[in-house]
Each structure stands twice: as C-alpha cells, then as structure tokens.
Amino acid sequence: MAGEGGSSVTMKTLAERLGVSVTTISNAYSKPDRLSPELREQILSEAKLVGYCGPNAAGRALRSGKTDVCGFLFGGELAEAFADPYTVAFLAGLSETVERFGASVLLLRAPGDGEQAEEQLLQRAAIDAIVTCSPSSDHPGTRALAARGVRVVGAQDAESGDWVTINDTKAGRLVGKHLAGLGHRRIVVIVPGFAPEGEVVSLPADGSGCSRFAAERIRGLREKLPDASITVVCGGWKPKPAGRLAAAHVLDVQDRPTAIVALSDALALGVWDAARERGLTPGRDLSIVGFDDIPDAGFIGLTTVRQPITDKGRLAGRLAMDPDYPQRQITLPIELVVRSSTGPAPKN
Amino acid sequence: MAGEGGSSVTMKTLAERLGVSVTTISNAYSKPDRLSPELREQILSEAKLVGYCGPNAAGRALRSGKTDVCGFLFGGELAEAFADPYTVAFLAGLSETVERFGASVLLLRAPGDGEQAEEQLLQRAAIDAIVTCSPSSDHPGTRALAARGVRVVGAQDAESGDWVTINDTKAGRLVGKHLAGLGHRRIVVIVPGFAPEGEVVSLPADGSGCSRFAAERIRGLREKLPDASITVVCGGWKPKPAGRLAAAHVLDVQDRPTAIVALSDALALGVWDAARERGLTPGRDLSIVGFDDIPDAGFIGLTTVRQPITDKGRLAGRLAMDPDYPQRQITLPIELVVRSSTGPAPKN
DNA sequence: ATCGTTCACTTTAACGATCAACTTCGAGGT
DNA sequence: ACCTCGAAGTTGATCGTTAAAGTGAACGAT
Numbered sequence: 001m002a003g004e005g006g007s008s009v010t011m012k013t014l015a016e017r018l019g020v021s022v023t024t025i026s027n028a029y030s031k032p033d034r035l036s037p038e039l040r041e042q043i044l045s046e047a048k049l050v051g052y053c054g055p056n057a058a059g060r061a062l063r064s065g066k067t068d069v070c071g072f073l074f075g076g077e078l079a080e081a082f083a084d085p086y087t088v089a090f091l092a093g094l095s096e097t098v099e100r101f102g103a104s105v106l107l108l109r110a111p112g113d114g115e116q117a118e119e120q121l122l123q124r125a126a127i128d129a130i131v132t133c134s135p136s137s138d139h140p141g142t143r144a145l146a147a148r149g150v151r152v153v154g155a156q157d158a159e160s161g162d163w164v165t166i167n168d169t170k171a172g173r174l175v176g177k178h179l180a181g182l183g184h185r186r187i188v189v190i191v192p193g194f195a196p197e198g199e200v201v202s203l204p205a206d207g208s209g210c211s212r213f214a215a216e217r218i219r220g221l222r223e224k225l226p227d228a229s230i231t232v233v234c235g236g237w238k239p240k241p242a243g244r245l246a247a248a249h250v251l252d253v254q255d256r257p258t259a260i261v262a263l264s265d266a267l268a269l270g271v272w273d274a275a276r277e278r279g280l281t282p283g284r285d286l287s288i289v290g291f292d293d294i295p296d297a298g299f300i301g302l303t304t305v306r307q308p309i310t311d312k313g314r315l316a317g318r319l320a321m322d323p324d325y326p327q328r329q330i331t332l333p334i335e336l337v338v339r340s341s342t343g344p345a346p347k348n
Numbered sequence: 349m350a351g352e353g354g355s356s357v358t359m360k361t362l363a364e365r366l367g368v369s370v371t372t373i374s375n376a377y378s379k380p381d382r383l384s385p386e387l388r389e390q391i392l393s394e395a396k397l398v399g400y401c402g403p404n405a406a407g408r409a410l411r412s413g414k415t416d417v418c419g420f421l422f423g424g425e426l427a428e429a430f431a432d433p434y435t436v437a438f439l440a441g442l443s444e445t446v447e448r449f450g451a452s453v454l455l456l457r458a459p460g461d462g463e464q465a466e467e468q469l470l471q472r473a474a475i476d477a478i479v480t481c482s483p484s485s486d487h488p489g490t491r492a493l494a495a496r497g498v499r500v501v502g503a504q505d506a507e508s509g510d511w512v513t514i515n516d517t518k519a520g521r522l523v524g525k526h527l528a529g530l531g532h533r534r535i536v537v538i539v540p541g542f543a544p545e546g547e548v549v550s551l552p553a554d555g556s557g558c559s560r561f562a563a564e565r566i567r568g569l570r571e572k573l574p575d576a577s578i579t580v581v582c583g584g585w586k587p588k589p590a591g592r593l594a595a596a597h598v599l600d601v602q603d604r605p606t607a608i609v610a611l612s613d614a615l616a617l618g619v620w621d622a623a624r625e626r627g628l629t630p631g632r633d634l635s636i637v638g639f640d641d642i643p644d645a646g647f648i649g650l651t652t653v654r655q656p657i658t659d660k661g662r663l664a665g666r667l668a669m670d671p672d673y674p675q676r677q678i679t680l681p682i683e684l685v686v687r688s689s690t691g692p693a694p695k696n
Numbered sequence: 697a698t699c700g701t702t703c704a705c706t707t708t709a710a711c712g713a714t715c716a717a718c719t720t721c722g723a724g725g726t
Numbered sequence: 727a728c729c730t731c732g733a734a735g736t737t738g739a740t741c742g743t744t745a746a747a748g749t750g751a752a753c754g755a756t
Contacts, residue, residue, distance in 0.1 A: 021707075022706095055744090057474035058742070059742030064745080067406070077447065078440075099425065104457075106452055120402055123402040356711095371715090410713075410741050413741080
C-alpha cells in the first residue's frame with residue numbers, strides 16, 4: 001500500500017491532506033493541548049490511514065536538540081561488557097531508570113588512543129546525556145561531549161562534574177583490615193589495565209600508573225597493612241583471563257603470596273581458576289578477595305566488598321536524565337562480605 | 349573556553365574562519381578524497397582549535413538518512429533483558445558485529461498493547477535497522493518500522509523477512525525422543541508468556557495460545573511422545589520466578605509429572621529451585637529439561653538443547669548492518685546436551 | 697463601545713549537514 | 727589551436743521538524 005522501501009510520509013503529507021498547517025500536525029504529537037481534541041483525533045486517524053508513524057527522530061532532534069537517548073560509555077569492546085556481570089548489573093539499573101524517563105540507552109565504546117573510527121562514532125552519537133562506566137569521565141572524548149552540551153555522569157573514577165561512586169579508599173581499607181587480622185603479610189594486588197597480550201606487567205606498589213579507583217583502593221589497603229609486602233600486577237583488560245594470567249604469574253614463584261586481592265570479582269574469578277589449577281584451596285592455601293559482589297561471588301564463596309551495583313546504575317540514569325535532581329555527586333555505601341575464600345595466612 | 353552549555357560550533361563556523369564552503373568542510377569528514385590533503389589537515393586542525401567535534405548526528409541523519417545505529421528490540425522491561433543470560437549472550441554477539449560495522453546499539457523496548465509512550469519511543473528511534481529479540485518480528489510496532497524503511501531482522505519467531513533462528517520443531521523432537529527413551533509419560537511444558545501476577549495459566553496442549561516458537565517446540569515434543577500426557581502451563585514473563593511458580597503449581601498435585609520441559613534455561617532454573625524446595629532431586633525424582641544452554645546450565649548439570657546464542661547475535665547484527673549479505677534467512681544448528689538433570693522416569 | 701485575553705491555528709525561519717549539479721583550472725592528447 | 731578529462735571546490739536546494747511570533751475570531755470585563 002503506502003511506501004515500499006523508505007516511504008516518505010511526513011507531516012507535510014498529512015497537513016496537505018487535511019488542509020492544516022504542518023505546525024498543527026506537529027502539535028498534535030508534541031503539544032496536544034494546543035489544538036482542539038477533535039482535530040487532533042482527525043489528525044491521528046489520518047496518520048494511521050496513510051501510514052505516518054510519528055515525528056521523524058532526526059528532524060525532531062535537529063530542531064529541538066532533544067534525542068531522548070542516554071549514552072552508555074564502556075571502555076572496551078562491547079562484547080566484553082556483556083561478559084562482565086558487574087557491567088550487566090549496572091546496565092540493568094541504568095536502563096530501568098532511563099526507560100522510566102521515556103528514553104532509550106545507546107551503547108557506546110570509548111575510543112582508545114588513536115582509534116579514529118571509534119572517536120567519530122562517539123562524537124557523532126545523538127545523545128542528550130552519557131553515563132561513563134569504566135573509563136574515567138575525564139577521558140578526552142568525554143570532555144568533547146561535555147563541550148557539545150551533553151550531560152556527563154561518571155560511574156567510576158570521576159573527579160569533577162556529576163558522579164555516582166563508592167569510597168574506594170575505604171573499600172581498600174576494609175580489605176586491608178580484614179587481611180591484616182588474618183595475618184597476611186605477602187599480598188599481590190591484581191588491577192585491570194593495559195598489558196601486552198599474554199604478558200603480566202608489574203606496577204609501582206603505590207598505585208601510580210593505575211587508574212584512579214585502583215590507586216585509591218591500593219592506598220586504603222596499604223594503610224591497614226603498613227608492614228606487609230604488597231605487589232601490584234596487571235594481566236590485561238579482559239577480567240577473567242587477566243586474573244587467571246596474573247595469578248598464574250605470581251603463584252609460580254618461590255615466595256608466593258598468601259593473599260591475592262583482585263580489584264573486581266570478575267578478575268577474582270580468574271584468580272580462582274588459577275588457584276584450583278595449582279591444587280590450591282581458596283581460603284586455606286591462598287586467600288582471595290574481590291570487589292563488587294556479583295552473583296557468582298556468593299555462589300562460589302568469594303570474600304568481597306559489596307557495592308549496590310544496580311542501584312548505582314539507577315542513580316546514574318537519574319542524574320543523566322534529570323538535570324534538576326539536586327544531589328549531583330553521590331557516594332554509595334559499601335560493605336565487606338566475608339566468605340570462605342579468605343582465611344588465616346598459612347605459616348611457611 | 350569555547351562554549352559553555354551547548355556550544356554551537358558548526359561547519360559554517362569553520363567554513364567562515366577558513367574561507368571555504370561548508371560542503372568542503374563536510375567533505376573533510378565524510379569524503380576525504382574529494383579535497384587536497386593539505387586543506388583537509390588545515391580544516392581538522394582548525395576544528396580542534398575552535399572545539400568543533402565532527403558532524404552533528406541529527407543534521408547528518410536528517411539529510412543522509414543514515415544514523416549508524418542498530419536497534420535491539422526486547423519484549424519486556426530492559427532491566428529484565430539483563431537478568432536473562434540468553435539475552436545477554438545474544439547482545440554480546442550483536443554488539444560485537446554492529447561495532448565492527450562502525451555503528452552502535454540502541455536498546456529499545458517493545459510496547460505492549462496500549463502503551464502509548466513506549467510505542468512513540470520505538471517509532472521515534474533514529475535507527476537504520478532493528479533486531480527483534482524476544483517479540484515476534486510481526487509485532488505491529490515492527491511493521492511500522494519496516495514501512496519507514498528500517499531493516500528488520502528477527503531473531504526469534506520470524507515468519508517473513510530476514511531472520512536468524514533455530515528449527516524449533518526439531519528442538520522439540522530432540523527433547524521428546526530423549527524423554528521417550530527414558531520412559532517419561534507424564535510431562536509438563538512450561539512456556540513464557542502472559543499470566544496474571546502470581547497465577548499459573550493452563551494452555552491448550554497443542555501449543556495454540558503460545559508464541560510461535562513455543563508452539564513448534566511443543567509440536568516436536570508431542571511427535572516423539574505420541575502416547576504421553578502433556579500439559580502446558582505458563583507462570584509469567586519473568587523467567588526464573590515464572591518457572592518456579594509454574595513448577596510449584598504442577599508439583600503439588602497427586603499425579604505429579606515425571607518430567608518438566610521448560611522452554612528456556614532461565615525458566616528451568618526456576619523449576620530447579622521449586623524441585624529442590626520440595627526435596628526432589630533433579631534427574632532422579634524429577635527430570636528437568638531446558639533450552640538454550642546458558643552458562644549456568646552447564647554449571648548445575650541441566651539437560652538442554654544447545655543453540656549458538658552469541659553466534660545468533662553476531663549473525664543478526666550482520667543481517668542488520670549489511671543489506672548485501674546474501675543469505676537472509678539463517679537456521680542455526682542445535683544439539684541436545686544431556687546432563688544430570690534427566691534420568692529414567694521413576695516408577696510409581 | 698472598547699480593551700484585554702484566550703483559543704485555535706498559521707506563517708516564517710531556522711536547526712546542521714549532505715547531495716546533485718556546476719564552475720574553474722591546468723594537464724594531456726591529437 | 728582545439729577538445730577532453732580529472733581534481734578541487736562552489737552553489738543552491740533540501741531532509742522533517744519545531745520555536746517564536748503573528749492572525750483573527752469569540753468572549754468577558756470594564
């Protein structure tokens with residue numbers, strides 16, 4: 001009937017058929033109280049008849065500057081985002097709120113250095129606001145967005161602007177205190193980050209060279225473990241393999257650590273595998289601690305620092321969609337959940 | 349420096365500052381070979397200087413009709429999509445491919461009957477293509493999109509157009525044959541679908557009243573179990589609770605079934621819980637079968653019909669982004685994975 | 697009778713970019 | 727000297743919508 005490929009029924013079509021102005025058609029959709037109910041009804045039924053399905057998004061966005069889309073920025077391939085339970089839980093909360101505000105979520109990838117194509121994709125995104133999940137909200141691409149008038153909400157590592165985070169130093173302290181109490185003195189911290197494929201990189205133990213949140217957790221940890229030997233290593237971005245690789249690297253030496261602190265549960269899962277592969281029982285031969293408290297953590301008995309992940313997503317969505325929400329910088333509560341993966345340091 | 353809230357540096361700004369035409373600026377971004385490299389360099393550096401960050405998405409989309417966005421349509425609240433491992437795995441594949449085509453994924457919710465607001469959101473979405481995950485691609489909203497020129501790819505229950513699916517009848521047969529061989533004759537099928545909150549609905553055993561894919565699986569099942577008593581029930585959309593509720597309903601009667609077939613692993617997980625709550629050991633006292641083979645299925649030992657979920661997402665993305673891909677209707681291979689959740693029917 | 701208002705629309709002018717069709721200029725072939 | 731051709735730009739129209747300002751009629755208040 002109507003169109004075949006790309007039908008071009010526009011407001012103009014309707015306006016001509018009904019003998020009214022285009023603005024009136026527009027109002028029928030966007031400002032129903034500006035025209036008589038009868039006319040509006042007539043317009044809507046004519047629309048159905050000719051197969052007009054509402055204002056064109058591009059035209060609307062161009063003129064009004066609103067897109068009803070909230071971006072979600074992830075610092076890696078999107079496929080990885082879905083492989084990470086933390087991110088999935090966050091997205092659940094985010095999309096719930098965004099949906100409630102009558103908007104949709106656009107998944108975007110943060111461009112790495114020199115990734116032209118990705119950079120363009122991010123800059124060209126038609127969005128009203130963006131929530132940055134793993135990369136810092138001080139990322140250069142993000143700055144450009146902010147300059148363009150896009151509201152930016154950081155959900156990790158934000159230094160300025162709007163954010164929803166946890167107190168990472170405190171999180172580190174919780175773990176430090178717990179491990180100190182169990183007598184651990186040889187500790188390895190595994191952080192997410194860049195490492196050449198298949199290699200493990202050692203980093204300064206003061207947390208420099210790590211992302212901000214990592215540095216703060218390490219700081220908190222060291223505060224409560226002043227006389228412990230703490231090493232920081234990194235096995236890459238992809239959490240589970242990175243955790244496994246890094247753990248393998250530090251477990252296959254003479255003075256192996258008595259505890260491994262992985263900066264996310266997803267990393268810790270990889271550590272877990274590495275431990276089991278070596279016949280080490282978590283909690284007895286090797287203590288393992290994670291962060292986040294993803295569902296699997298409870299399942300396998302991983303000691304971790306819980307944060308309300310889905311709530312974080314919900315709040316981030318709120319800040320993104322509602323410019324009038326009063327509290328623009330939110331710190332969420334955290335809590336140490338002790339399970340079977342930690343125990344007294346084995347004597348050697 | 350440049351703008352404060354919504355800076356308005358456009359191509360025109362650049363054109364005037366450099367004394368060239370707007371089209372040339374446009375070409376510098378979209379068609380680099382249409383101008384001299386030197387001029388292009390000059391334009392890009394001036395852009396950086398004044399804080400111009402690439403063509404505005406809305407303007408571009410309006411004029412060219414391209415958005416570089418692929419929609420993902422889910423038939424329920426998006427938060428639920430993230431709670432369902434099947435959907436998450438599918439999204440991982442989808443976004444991987446879409447990303448490779450230089451586009452992004454927009455998460456959309458399929459409007460239910462009479463959901464005005466949602467309907468508008470879907471119709472107004474600025475997308476080039478859309479992949480329909482749980483709702484049928486014959487959904488009314490989807491038809492409207494197709495009329496607008498949006499490429500539609502069905503990833504379940506598609507009857508026409510482009511799709512990527514499995515052979516659901518065959519899937520049903522695989523399960524039917526397996527259960528027949530184990531001597532099961534009293535079987536309950538749990539389907540996803542609408543049920544009043546907290547209630548369990550009985551449906552015709554021929555699969556009518558179910559979604560298409562469910563009807564076909566039931567058909568295949570019955571084919572291999574001609575003399576069995578098969579009952580079909582539904583406990584709602586939210587998989588795990590629905591499975592638990594429906595299973596509870598059919599397990600608390602005198603002649604309880606010896607096998608429960610849940611049409612997704614997520615549903616089966618709920619059945620599992622219901623069984624354990626009643627002291628029934630899956631595989632001994634009650635056989636449980638799922639579909640999909642999500643990661644947790646392997647973990648707990650659920651017998652299921654495996655389908656390559658992530659590949660399905662990848663292919664759906666391919667069809668959505670590449671109109672020239674020759675094969676437009678793809679049936680993926682499936683395979684019965686027998687684990688410990690099924691066993692011989694207990695004699696009674 | 698006059699004024700101010702409200703109602704229900706219309707008119708005009710963008711929003712930012714891209715496309716199709718031209719121009720200009722110099723190089724190369726015959 | 728004449729014609730063709732490609733490279734490198736330009737011009738003008740247009741995509742579909744909405745904001746802002748304007749029109750004319752009806753109505754109540756003064």
